[in-house]
Amino acid sequence: MKKMKKLFAVVLALCMVLALAACGGSDNPDTPDTPNTPSTPNTPSTPETPNNPETPSTPETPADPGEVVEVTVWHQFGETTENGAPHYYYTKWAEEFNATHSNIHVTVTGAKSATDAQTAIAGGSTPDIFMNQWNNAPTWANEGGLLDLTPYYDAAPAEWFNDFVPSVLALCNFNGKYYSVPNSITTTVMFYRDDILAECGWDHHPANTDELLQCIKDCTKADENGDIARLGLLPNMPWFDTVMMPAVFNTQWIADDGVTVPADKEAVAYMFEWIQSVYKLYEDEFGWDYLTVQDFASTVSGNRASASDPVLTGELAMRWNSEGLAGTFAKLVNDPANNLSNVQWSMGLFPNVTGGTEMAMLGGNVWEVNARTEHPDETWEVLQSLTSPETAVEFALGENNNGSFYAHKQALAALAGDLGDQIAAAKENPDEGAQVKKNLEFLCDVFANVPLQSFPTCAYVNEYINALGTYSGEVFAGNMTPMEAVEAIVADIQPLANENPYIPFSYQAK
Amino acid sequence: MAKKIRSAASTGEPTLEKKHTKSVRQRRFFWIGFGFALPWIIGFCCFKIYPICSAIYYSFTDFNSFRSPNWVRLDNYTNLVQDKYVIKSLKNTAYMVIIGLPISISFAMLMSLVMNIKAKGMPLVRTILYIPAMVPSMASALLFMWLMNSRYGIVNQGLKEFYSIIPQAVKDFLPFSFKPPSWINDPKWTKMTLIIMGCWGCGGTAVIGLAALRGVPTHFYEAAELDGANRWTRFWRITIPLISPTIQFQFIMGIINMFQYFTQAFMFNMFTTTSQVTGGGPSDSLLFYAINLYREAFDYLHMGYACALAMVLFVIVMIVTFVAMKVSNKMVSYDIE
Numbered sequence: 001m002k003k004m005k006k007l008f009a010v011v012l013a014l015c016m017v018l019a020l021a022a023c024g025g026s027d028n029p030d031t032p033d034t035p036n037t038p039s040t041p042n043t044p045s046t047p048e049t050p051n052n053p054e055t056p057s058t059p060e061t062p063a064d065p066g067e068v069v070e071v072t073v074w075h076q077f078g079e080t081t082e083n084g085a086p087h088y089y090y091t092k093w094a095e096e097f098n099a100t101h102s103n104i105h106v107t108v109t110g111a112k113s114a115t116d117a118q119t120a121i122a123g124g125s126t127p128d129i130f131m132n133q134w135n136n137a138p139t140w141a142n143e144g145g146l147l148d149l150t151p152y153y154d155a156a157p158a159e160w161f162n163d164f165v166p167s168v169l170a171l172c173n174f175n176g177k178y179y180s181v182p183n184s185i186t187t188t189v190m191f192y193r194d195d196i197l198a199e200c201g202w203d204h205h206p207a208n209t210d211e212l213l214q215c216i217k218d219c220t221k222a223d224e225n226g227d228i229a230r231l232g233l234l235p236n237m238p239w240f241d242t243v244m245m246p247a248v249f250n251t252q253w254i255a256d257d258g259v260t261v262p263a264d265k266e267a268v269a270y271m272f273e274w275i276q277s278v279y280k281l282y283e284d285e286f287g288w289d290y291l292t293v294q295d296f297a298s299t300v301s302g303n304r305a306s307a308s309d310p311v312l313t314g315e316l317a318m319r320w321n322s323e324g325l326a327g328t329f330a331k332l333v334n335d336p337a338n339n340l341s342n343v344q345w346s347m348g349l350f351p352n353v354t355g356g357t358e359m360a361m362l363g364g365n366v367w368e369v370n371a372r373t374e375h376p377d378e379t380w381e382v383l384q385s386l387t388s389p390e391t392a393v394e395f396a397l398g399e400n401n402n403g404s405f406y407a408h409k410q411a412l413a414a415l416a417g418d419l420g421d422q423i424a425a426a427k428e429n430p431d432e433g434a435q436v437k438k439n440l441e442f443l444c445d446v447f448a449n450v451p452l453q454s455f456p457t458c459a460y461v462n463e464y465i466n467a468l469g470t471y472s473g474e475v476f477a478g479n480m481t482p483m484e485a486v487e488a489i490v491a492d493i494q495p496l497a498n499e500n501p502y503i504p505f506s507y508q509a510k
Numbered sequence: 511m512a513k514k515i516r517s518a519a520s521t522g523e524p525t526l527e528k529k530h531t532k533s534v535r536q537r538r539f540f541w542i543g544f545g546f547a548l549p550w551i552i553g554f555c556c557f558k559i560y561p562i563c564s565a566i567y568y569s570f571t572d573f574n575s576f577r578s579p580n581w582v583r584l585d586n587y588t589n590l591v592q593d594k595y596v597i598k599s600l601k602n603t604a605y606m607v608i609i610g611l612p613i614s615i616s617f618a619m620l621m622s623l624v625m626n627i628k629a630k631g632m633p634l635v636r637t638i639l640y641i642p643a644m645v646p647s648m649a650s651a652l653l654f655m656w657l658m659n660s661r662y663g664i665v666n667q668g669l670k671e672f673y674s675i676i677p678q679a680v681k682d683f684l685p686f687s688f689k690p691p692s693w694i695n696d697p698k699w700t701k702m703t704l705i706i707m708g709c710w711g712c713g714g715t716a717v718i719g720l721a722a723l724r725g726v727p728t729h730f731y732e733a734a735e736l737d738g739a740n741r742w743t744r745f746w747r748i749t750i751p752l753i754s755p756t757i758q759f760q761f762i763m764g765i766i767n768m769f770q771y772f773t774q775a776f777m778f779n780m781f782t783t784t785s786q787v788t789g790g791g792p793s794d795s796l797l798f799y800a801i802n803l804y805r806e807a808f809d810y811l812h813m814g815y816a817c818a819l820a821m822v823l824f825v826i827v828m829i830v831t832f833v834a835m836k837v838s839n840k841m842v843s844y845d846i847e
Contacts, residue, residue, distance in 0.1 A: 115808055122575040135787075143811045145576035294695040294792075295660040298781070371576065462809045466787040470794060477793060 069104050069378040073386070074112035074120075074130040076365070086110075086404075089395045090386075097385055104378050121145055121370050128373040129383055131183065131365050134171040134454070135461050140368070141179040142459040142500065147369040150177045152380045158510035163389040167452040168407040170505040172366055174457050180366035181387045182407035184395075187360050187446055188322050188350075191329070195344040196230070196317045205346075208354040209248065209274060216278060219317035222286050228296050232317050235278040235476065236297055245271040247359035247453040248352055253464065254456045258502040261464070261493050265486045272475045272482035279476055290477050307338040311345065320350060322363075323446075326439040327402040334432035347442055349450065362452035364407065393419070401426050403440050405447060416444035459500035460493065467492045569817035579814060586818035596819070598794055599802040600826075602701065606798070607768045607830070610705040615760055617709040622719030636720075643713030651777035654707045658693035666690035694778065697795035704774055704796070715760055722756035723749065751843040758838045762831055769827045772800040799823055 073090070081088035087110045094106045109127070117130040118140075132140070140146050153161065164182055172180040192205055200219045206212040216232030223229040246252050251267035254260070262268045282288045288296075300310035305328045310316040312332060326347060333340045349360055367387060373379045385391065392411035396419060398404030403415050403423050414420075420440040427433035446452075455461060471485035480488070569586055571579030590596055625636045642650065657663050673681075673688045681688075693703040730748045739747065750757075775796045779789045788805040790797025803823070807816035 118575055118808065118811075139811050140576070143574040143576045145574075145811075291692045291696055295692050298655075298694055299659055299661040301781075462787045466789070466805075466809070469787070469789065474793060479793065 068102070069375045071104055071106050071129065071375065071379050071382045072127040073106060073108045073382065074117060074127040075108065075110050076113055076131045077110050079110035083400050084397060085399050086395075089397075093386065093391055093394070097382065101381075104382060106382055117370075118145070121372065126370070128370055128375070128379045129367055129386070130370065132180070132368050134180070134364055134366050134457070135465065137172065137180045137366055137368060138174045138457040138459055138461050141174040141177075145371055146179040147371045147373060147376060147379075148177050149179060149181065149369060149380070152384075153178045156384065160384060160388060161510050163408045163410055165407050165409060165412070165447055165452070166507040166509075167362055167454070168364065169507060171362070171364060171454055171457060173505040174459075175503040176505075180368045181383055183365050183367050183387065185362065185364035185405050185407045185447060186322050186324070187362055187443070187452065188320055189326075189347045189360070189443070189446065190318055190320055190350055191311055191325060192318045192346055192348060193311055193314065193316070193343070194346050195342065196314060200317070205348045206351045208351050208356075210354055212351045213274075213277060213281065215318075217281055217285060220282065220286060226287065228286075228288060228292070228315075230315055230317060231282070231293070231296060233278065234293075234297050234300075234316060234319060235275050236294070245275075247361055248350055248356065249274070250353060250356050252456070254458060254497065254502050254504075256504070258504065259497050261490060261497045262486070265483070265490070268489075269482035269486045272472055272485055275472070276475055276482065307332050307335075307340065312338075312340055312343055323347075323405070323443050326443065327400075327436065330432050330435040330439060331402075334429045334435065347439065349446065358450060359453050360446050360450045362454045397423070402436070405443065409448060412444045412448050415440050416448075420444075456502055456504070458497070458502040460496035463496055464493050565817045565820055568814050569821045571814045573814040573817070574811045575813050576811075582814065586815045587822070589815065590818055590822060595790075595794075595797065595802050596799075598790075599797045599799045602795065602797055603769055603771065603799040605701055606705070606771055607765055610701070610708060611761070611764045611768050613705055614708045614712050615715070615757065615764060618712040618715035618760070619719050619757070621712065621716035622723055625716060625720045626723045640713035640717060642711045643717075645711065647711075647773040648777055650707060650711055651774045654703065654710075654774075655694065655778070655781055658703050658706075660690060660692045660694065663693070665693070694781075695792050697791070697793040700778070700791055700795045704771075704778070707774060715764075718756060718760065719753065722753040726752045754842040755844060758835075758842045761838060762834060765830055765834055766827055769823060769830070770800050771798045772804070775801055776804070 073094070075086065075090055077086040079087050081091060087108070090108045090110070094108045097104075097106050112127070112130065114132050114136050117127065117132065120126055137146070141148075165185065168182040168185055169178075172178050172182055190205070196219055197203075197205075197215065200215075202215055202218065206215045212233075219230065219232040221230040245268075249267055249271045251271070252263045255263035279290050279293060282293055283290070296315075300315055303309055303313075304321075305325060309325075309329075309332070311319050312329070329345060332338050333343050333345065349358060352358060367383055369376065369379055369383065389408045389410040392406035392408035393414050396404055396406055396411040396415050401423055403420065405412065405415070415423075420437050423440070424433035424437035427436060455465065458464065467489045471480065471488050474480040474488075475482050475485045568579060570581060570583060572582050572585075573579035621639055625632070625639060645653070658665050660666050669688075669690045691699045691702075693699050726749060730752070731744055734744050734748055775791070775798050776788070779791045779796055779801065787809050788801065790801060799819070800823075803816050803819045806812045806819060
């Protein structure tokens with residue numbers, strides 16, 4: 001019996017060892033968890049060693065002659081191909097790529113979130129290329145999860161590099177190195193109900209923050225019970241306090257020394273104060289406290305981008321929203337079934353602080369390469385094709401043929417020109433077509449010509465965004481003064497900033 | 511011979527013959543049983559033992575998912591003690607354990623009592639009461655976002671209606687003016703919203719309670735009735751003591767579940783936070799321990815630190831469960847005869 005117990009223990013231990021080995025992850029026992037280094041791309045110059053000095057580099061696995069290299073591409077959109085959904089364009093591009101490349105085979109998979117990619121990379125070697133939100137890129141790069149693409153950028157043709165909208169490349173750069181390639185881009189603009197503004201005595205959009213505050217006051221209306229009938233503006237807007245504010249108020253989250261956060265405490269406190277002043281206006285003039293406004297916000301936010309959208313119903317006179325809403329509004333307003341023919345709306349940039357320069361915020365998603373990709377050269381070849389100006393022009397037709405914004409100048413020019421005409425002409429309702437064309441022209445102009453600002457791509461971007469969101473919320477709720485909030489943010493973030501100095505991006509065309 | 515065997519057995523020395531026969535059978539059964547259990551053992555090792563061992567190891571490293579972990583000794587644990595978000599998340603979690611758990615267990619027991627009523631149409635009532643337990647947590651969170659909406663939600667509409675039927679004379683005597691709560695946006699009410707949601711979906715717990723109620727022998731009630739005990743006395747003197755092991759079980763399982771509270775709060779936070787980073791709801795009122803752990807692991811990539819958080823949670827749950835067991839053992843009655 002004792003022997004049997006021993007045997008049982010040995011078998012159990014063996015099972016555990018086998019299980020541990022099976023879950024071990026790395027195929028290469030000599031270099032576990034070490035990212036690949038790209039080989040010298042097709043360029044005479046030798047690229048600098050791209051990897052983080054803390055991560056030892058290993059040579060790539062060269063593809064055998066005649067071997068077909070499998071490159072996997074993950075994106076975050078659903079796998080539907082109906083109505084020109086993004087997956088339709090990606091699979092179409094992959095088919096064309098596979099047909100013209102005998103040495104590489106691309107597989108596109110959709111519905112893969114950033115967490116999916118993170119888990120997959122931690123557990124093995126797939127995917128090679130994946131889509132990510134821009135704010136994850138610096139953290140992932142800093143932690144060694146992304147392949148340094150700088151040598152490939154250096155070796156890439158000028159017509160590929162120079163076609164990107166310059167400020168978009170800031171989203172892909174972390175401490176002087178490129179870790180991502182831009183994909184689609186987004187900005188946030190003001191949506192105005194022009195008819196409501198006119199009714200309240202405004203024949204033009206507010207030109208600065210002072211005018212905006214007055215316009216908010218003029219357009220806000222209470223019902224017979226004293227409840228909210230219409231708000232001028234919802235002050236709690238996504239990305240407003242984190243990204244847009246410095247653009248509006250001419251300041252920055254990290255000082256030029258790359259360490260001090262924020263650059264100007266007073267300016268940040270003033271920004272918080274300005275948003276707080278909107279809440280105060282509602283409280284002082286109409287008796288609606290912070291919670292009442294928040295309750296209103298959570299009610300109307302569920303109806304976004306539908307015929308019951310608060311801007312279309314008149315519950316909001318203006319709203320700061322991502323530009324994607326423009327196509328939806330054009331469709332809804334011009335659909336007779338919705339009975340919204342009296343709605344007059346337009347877009348504009350967010351008014352600046354008096355004397356400030358015109359700016360817009362920038363966001364979007366990016367493509368990244370797994371640091372453990374086995375074939376970095378082939379993967380780059382795929383990525384370069386996926387992000388070429390020609391591909392972007394094809395993708396720009398967008399879902400439902402509504403137009404979609406990619407980070408390429410050619411794609412934006414096409415949308416503002418022939419492609420935009422084609423999209424407008426395809427609309428059954430000529431009024432909708434005209435509206436779509438006008439929107440595309442405005443937004444392409446914003447992307448191509450207005451300075452676009454994004455949150456600094458520092459190693460602690462997510463911690464910083466979280467601290468800003470948490471403490472600014474406390475200011476608006478009246479639990480903290482603006483300066484107390486700024487001090488709390490500094491207390492949280494400054495130690496991280498000291499550990500991870502930030503190198504600002506500087507653009508130089510090829 | 512039989513006598514010899516008996517005497518050998520009585521001295522504790524089995525004969526060779528007996529030992530040989532027994533061990534062959536035993537071995538055969540053992541290996542057959544082991545073979546059947548092997549798939550589970552492999553799964554258990556891969557998906558339970560290995561992750562637990564890994565988490566213990568990683569909690570002493572700076573593991574980040576991507577890079578090889580470096581040994582940092584107790585740094586993660588010392589940082590954890592100073593982390594204000596850990597303290598905040600523990601407070602929120604403790605609220606759910608101390609306030610939320612008794613409420614939801616009481617509500618579940620009440621449901622069991624209702625389900626146990628012998629009346630016409632009870633199977634239908636039981637089904638209706640149990641259905642919410644089958645709704646996925648995510649779906650119920652989304653549903654409650656609307657039910658508890660302070661402007662148009664059915665709950666506040668109901669409260670307003672109720673207030674409107676109170677006579678003005680009574681209202682005049684009330685020391686406060688009625689304003690329906692802002693369930694989702696007011697940090698004072700957000701956790702209560704989740705507790706109410708938990709009560710709505712506690713059909714599973716109620717069914718276990720129902721089984722316990724059905725297990726109480728009826729002759730106790732008959733004897734008590736003959737002795738003149740009223741319903742209330744019968745409930746407190748017979749029902750509660752006899753179902754106390756079930757209540758204890760639910761209480762212990764509830765403690766463990768409440769310490770791991772995640773999905774519903776995660777969904778609420780998605781809708782109340784404008785940032786792309788996992789938020790903690792209004793004024794971090796929904797920043798539960800598991801939410802903070804998730805944020806550290808997946809937003810900040812502090813996987814080693816998150817493993818340390820998980821280990822501390824494990825220890826806390828173990829201690830609280832142990833204390834709860836010890837305390838509740840004194841109140842639990844296993845004596846059914």
